[in-house]
Amino acid sequence: MSLYRLHINGQIRQVEAAPDTPLLWVLRDSLDLAGTKYGCGVGACGACTVHLNGVPTRSCMTPVATVGLKKVLTIEGLDAQASHPLQQAWVELDVPQCGYCQAGQIMTAAALLKENPKPSDADIDGAMSGNLCRCATYLRIRAGIHRAAEISAQAAAVAVKAPVSRKAKPQAKEGV
Ligand code: FES
Numbered sequence: 001m002s003l004y005r006l007h008i009n010g011q012i013r014q015v016e017a018a019p020d021t022p023l024l025w026v027l028r029d030s031l032d033l034a035g036t037k038y039g040c041g042v043g044a045c046g047a048c049t050v051h052l053n054g055v056p057t058r059s060c061m062t063p064v065a066t067v068g069l070k071k072v073l074t075i076e077g078l079d080a081q082a083s084h085p086l087q088q089a090w091v092e093l094d095v096p097q098c099g100y101c102q103a104g105q106i107m108t109a110a111a112l113l114k115e116n117p118k119p120s121d122a123d124i125d126g127a128m129s130g131n132l133c134r135c136a137t138y139l140r141i142r143a144g145i146h147r148a149a150e151i152s153a154q155a156a157a158v159a160v161k162a163p164v165s166r167k168a169k170p171q172a173k174e175g176v
């Protein structure tokens, strides 16, 4: 067993583990971050997807000894209020069925939207092709990603307009 310092969801965490322990088990068993799921254990399903320095990564295939202080982001850290545009869209469109694969789906989709804020169907299908869903929610996942892109664009437009509207607010005249 060795001691590792890991950067998880913005915090430095210490864990003791054998060097070849997959990051997935460190997250789930040592750090109680059970949102990341075990599906196949061989890198084939995407259920265990987390971000390592922003890159979607199979945590079942990532030995803890190789992680170092790369920034690990799990579904729990995606948004403090669990209201990332993808999470909002997922609720709005009722995307999950059993839900098992969905944390991995959302993490892969989050990386896609960061790279490509307005993906086409083909972009989505390409980026998401490694994330399997036994309930076959693929069409809702695709719709959810489009909806999340809209939510993000609307939020960005509001953020740009906000200072302008404050400036435009009429000043009260002296003595009125
Ligand atoms: S559990 Fe990691 S890819 Fe399936």
Ligand code: FES
Pocket: 096, 097, 098, 099, 100, 101, 102, 132, 133, 134, 135, 136, 137
């Ligand atoms: S929602 Fe059931 S496996 Fe994807």
